[in-house]
Amino acid sequence: MPLIENGRIGEDAWSFIPDGEPVPNDRPVIISFERWQAERDSFEGRNARLGVRLKSGTLAGAIAADLDRFSLVALEFPKFRDGRGFSTARELRERYGYTGEIRAVGHVIPDQYLFLVRTGFTSVEAPEGTNPDSWANALKEITIAFQPSLDDTAPLSLLRRKLKVG
């Protein structure tokens, strides 16, 4: 599936390993949160990078204590209308200080891309055949934001200003 990063289709170094399949030790992989909970000891001493995938009902607090083990957290959108991931990403960044990659997976549309970036996502798994122009455009078409978010730390006293993203 195409990976969108910085408004472009990028290289995806990661692969998701479904539960029950052996986890390769020599390359970056993403495992499910459920697997992590069940088999966490088996990842002790692993050198290659590890990522974890959270269902939309699993909130940031559930993974907070283990965040230093993961270079990537993938947040699932079962339907694009399920907006919990926006809060989860923001909690990961602002509450738990997570600095690794946050990836949106599942059903996300380009019209949400700007919101994803502003709440702390770094990459998006888009569906096959997606139109790359729509993703690129999504970061450019609206240049104004009225509230602080992750892309800047200016206090609210600047209620409105030009947006800097992408």
Added chain:
Amino acid sequence: MNHIAPGARAGIYHYDEIDRQFVAERVEQFRKQVERRLSGELTEEEFKPVRLMNGLYLQLHAYMLRIAVPYGVMSATQLRKLAEIGRRYDRGYGHFTTRQNLQYNWIKLEDTPAILHELAEVDMHALQTSGNCVRNVTTDPFVGAARDEVVDGRVYAEILRQWTTMHPEFTYLPRKFKIAISGAESDRAAVRIHDVGLLARRNDKGEAGFSFYVGGGLGRSPFVGKLVREWVAEEDFVAYLEAILRVYNQYGRRDNIYKARIKILVHELGLEKFTQEVEEEFARLRGPKYRLDPEIVEGVRQHFAPPPFEEPPDHSEALERAKASDPAFANWLAVNVAEHKAPGYAIATISLKPAGGIPGDATCDQMDLVADLAERHSFGELRVTHVQNLVLAHVKKDELYDLWKQLDAAELGSANAGLIGDIIACPGLDYCALANARSIPLAQAISARFADPVRQRTIGELGIKISGCINACGHHHVGAIGILGVDKKGTEYYQITVGGDPTLTTEIGDILGPAVTETEAVDAIEAIVDVYLANRTGEGERFIDTLRRVGHAPFKERIYAAD
């Protein structure tokens, strides 16, 4: 910040280049979204929320476009543009809603980009009037004018307008989110039936702060908003709301659309647990990033500086003379005019409820007239109320008679604000795909039955509110008399409730008995009124107070006696 001086007009937020550029970008974005839908790149499912976020609803017969009127305040110029659009793209009228917005009911999808473009010319749009986002914030229609005002709600409503516009985290909430603010002693904004209701007040140092009521709402399961925090200081205003929204976004139910509003979350978690979650979130958010700087509050407040009031004597000879000579005017004055904080001025409510008319509808000619009158008599500004009327907030007492004569000539002079003829009705089965029954014809029949202004005034304060289905767009739960359309084997029936109250003493009405037919409903309302008049103590006792005192029994007996 880049303020434009308010000049001789009253309290209107003036767009600067940033606001304008934003709206222009959004119009262009929507044009592209329509293209992507037409090319098939966006599925209908994906397009729907995008369309709703731009105020475009698909109804029974046509598209409906809902135009945002931030906190119900607009300029005469804006109203004239709305009239022009109604003439060109609708059927010569518009409909003012309980959310203080304006709605066109007969719009073609292909016209919408052009309409949005025209709206943008007068700094208007249709953003966030639908969809699962924070909707247009509503406030007291007498804001900035009422004698009992403590805090100017427009300032904070405008801050919220900006803060919630395309909020990256809260645009895909479990369900829509409605906020109301009241800054006066009497609540004219029905704050406790909103997802978040804010009472702005002052502490003994004179500083502004807010009481937060959360989880009010009507619909299938009506709830009265619960007090989550008594005092939130002004500088924490946004942080506290951000905390509430974040708790809601994370924990609000998404498995069942009927259980997705914040009222269900508050109910299921319990007030204590909900409050604790919010307080924890708030404690962390409270840093400089979310602090509402007094300077920005001041900057926004400047937009709402009082208009250049002259200083006429508070007692107007001209007014007294007119009152003595014209009883119809005297009646209107007593019913539709409220006290202003500036001496010599008054607040006039323009009723959009002529006897037998459609509540909230105004023809484009009427809109043009009101725009002219607003310019002539109220510093070019007017308001939409949540009971679907209009308000000219700053009229010189000397000019009231002149104003009323012009209103009356255009069927806008009904003296029924707050009375039995001042009915709220949702669009119902005439327009709405979800309806069980028609609301509008019933409203028309009731208001025709009680057309006599003297009779109305004798009856006194009595709100009738009608919804065509359980979604309660017509607020029937909080009507002193509420009417709900139900479907009985394909026939339209109406269920009557009594005792609802939308003010701070909020009550959800109780069902009086089995549902009745449309003709029976009008008779039943009249019977209720008769029982009330027979039981009330003196002239002064309001319907709601008599009902509380005597209970349901006498009313039930009369209506259902024949069965």
